[in-house]
Amino acid sequence: MDTNLIWWSGVALDVAILLRGGWTGLFRKYPLFYVYICCVVVKEVIGMLAYELAPGLYAPLYWPTELATVLASYAVIIEIFRQVLKHNPGAARLAQNLLLLLFAFMLVYASSDILRAGSLSLPRAIVELARDLRYVEGALLLIMLSLFVRYRISVSSNLSGLVFGYTFWVGINIITLALWFLPGNELSVRLRTLLPLSYNVALFIWCLALWAVQPDPVQPHDNEVERDYGLLAAKTDAILARVSKGFVRTMRP
Amino acid sequence: MIGLFPAILLGALIVALGFYFLVQGLGRRQKPAVTIDEYSRAREALDAVFVQTSAIERIFSVEDFKFIARAGKDDARRLFLHERKRLALLWLRNTQKQVAQLMDLHLRLANYALDPNPGFELELNAKYGAFVVLSNIVLLLLWAAGPFKATRTIAYTIRAAGNFCTVFSLRLERINPTRLSAGRESLVH
Numbered sequence: 520m521d522t523n524l525i526w527w528s529g530v531a532l533d534v535a536i537l538l539r540g541g542w543t544g545l546f547r548k549y550p551l552f553y554v555y556i557c558c559v560v561v562k563e564v565i566g567m568l569a570y571e572l573a574p575g576l577y578a579p580l581y582w583p584t585e586l587a588t589v590l591a592s593y594a595v596i597i598e599i600f601r602q603v604l605k606h607n608p609g610a611a612r613l614a615q616n617l618l619l620l621l622f623a624f625m626l627v628y629a630s631s632d633i634l635r636a637g638s639l640s641l642p643r644a645i646v647e648l649a650r651d652l653r654y655v656e657g658a659l660l661l662i663m664l665s666l667f668v669r670y671r672i673s674v675s676s677n678l679s680g681l682v683f684g685y686t687f688w689v690g691i692n693i694i695t696l697a698l699w700f701l702p703g704n705e706l707s708v709r710l711r712t713l714l715p716l717s718y719n720v721a722l723f724i725w726c727l728a729l730w731a732v733q734p735d736p737v738q739p740h741d742n743e744v745e746r747d748y749g750l751l752a753a754k755t756d757a758i759l760a761r762v763s764k765g766f767v768r769t770m771r772p
Numbered sequence: 773m774i775g776l777f778p779a780i781l782l783g784a785l786i787v788a789l790g791f792y793f794l795v796q797g798l799g800r801r802q803k804p805a806v807t808i809d810e811y812s813r814a815r816e817a818l819d820a821v822f823v824q825t826s827a828i829e830r831i832f833s834v835e836d837f838k839f840i841a842r843a844g845k846d847d848a849r850r851l852f853l854h855e856r857k858r859l860a861l862l863w864l865r866n867t868q869k870q871v872a873q874l875m876d877l878h879l880r881l882a883n884y885a886l887d888p889n890p891g892f893e894l895e896l897n898a899k900y901g902a903f904v905v906l907s908n909i910v911l912l913l914l915w916a917a918g919p920f921k922a923t924r925t926i927a928y929t930i931r932a933a934g935n936f937c938t939v940f941s942l943r944l945e946r947i948n949p950t951r952l953s954a955g956r957e958s959l960v961h
Contacts, residue, residue: 654779654782657782657783657786658782660786661782661785661786661789664786664789664790664793665789667793668789668792668793668796669879669897670879671796671876671879673797674797676797676798679793679794679797679798680794682790682793682794683790683791683793683794685790686786686787686789686790686791686793687787687790689783689786690782690783690784690785690786690787690790691783691787692783693779693780693782693783693786694779694780694783694784696779697776697779697780697783698776698780701776
């Protein structure tokens, strides 16, 4: 009963987000995010149909569809990256280099992990791959968030809600998956409930954040900022040089 | 792939940073945007700190302490030490605050630049981190040993912290001087 309630409320929230996205025009603004939501709806519908009509198919279908949605969720990472750093070419360049480096490193690490576990059954290998991909996603998200916070990047309420909902979902997902892989927890009912419940919370956050279109913060013209960045850097240099000299001179015995 | 503890830490950090990003964004909408005035005020405040350099030098002057010590009054010496320590701590905290304010403005504006040097930005952040750590060490030394006993150690530590500003010179070399001649009142928004 409770599981069905969580399931149906999740689908209802998914559909509400999609409908509001189409109504407000946010679908066109954040297409990759809405494509991800569409993928989740399709996965949920397939899962429900299998559960009701062919229960024997549900278990073999669960992890492959989960893996597909984990892969689709990378589209949200790309969407966040694109949208948040749209007006911040400097931070975008920094983030791009760092993320590519981290992605390559994590992918190699995850691949070696999978190769090491070559003797595993296919379902188990898929489960581990889904978990590893989620960890890679988490690491990418952490780097991105650190840069957003460090560089005080301003975004619209829509986008900050989207980012917060996504970070909440990925963060809880990583914790749950880590606990799930502990020996003895594989069949934990609480963990099975926690995952869709946390996803519903994320959906609720997205529903609230994307209910209506919020204005983007006004961004300066790139060329003007480039000039001002130069001015700023020059002044910062002069001041800090003076601070440093003053510091040393003052403290010298 | 990774252990339980790192995975839980990663998940918790992601949620916490996501929440912080949300709160930071909401807070920023209420605050006025960065202006050149704001930057100038920070610069003037820093200037003011170093206009008083001669007075600050007196805080750490051993001559004054020797003079008071020669007078032989314990109460006067204690009061003198207390006052000098308080002044030294106040000055250092004020300087830390001003540098942090300057760095904050720099970061808020630097992400709009078209062609920043990632190496420069990373180095700057690292050097600023070193400055924060070392200035806090100095603060601790001042608090524990007073402005006269710890000066040699403090000078050594501070000299290392002074290195962080050299990275700005590298950024300066890439600036077109013709762009520097024109400035605007409002930088962002």
